[in-house]
Amino acid sequence: MSARSGPPLSFAEAFDLPLSVDLRTAARAFGVCPKTAYKLIRFGTFPCTVLRVGRRYRIPTACLLRSLGIEERPVYAVDLELGAEHAARIDDLQDREGEYCG
Structure with a gap:
């Protein structure tokens, strides 16, 4: 061994x-x-x-x-997908806030 x-x-x-x-x-x-x-x-x-x-x-x-x-740490597709989903949620929240303030 x-x-x-x-x-x-x-x-x-x-x-x-x-x-x-x-x-x-x-x-x-x-x-x-x-x-x-x-x-x-x-x-x-x-x-x-x-x-x-x-x-x-x-x-x-x-x-x-x-x-x-x-x-450097590699970037995995899963990380990119999660980041894109997070960004989309933030954009959606900002759009909704704009509707209420409008």
Whole structure:
């Protein structure tokens, strides 16, 4: 069995991460085992910013994504549809207010 803590992260999983992640999750994102991640930190060659919080390491998610070459969150069609529906409701409300004030 591999020392890896699971399969590499998918895009969907990467975009659902909290503001910072533990070293195990960051290692998984880079496709390396946690032991290798600890070695990279010790040598100062981990591919992104690593914060020491007490006895644990935390990696800011924004730095992790940037190191993976992901600069921006993708826009999904569902998000666009929800935004369009919201805008239509606002326009409708504004039209109704105009009728009452008219």
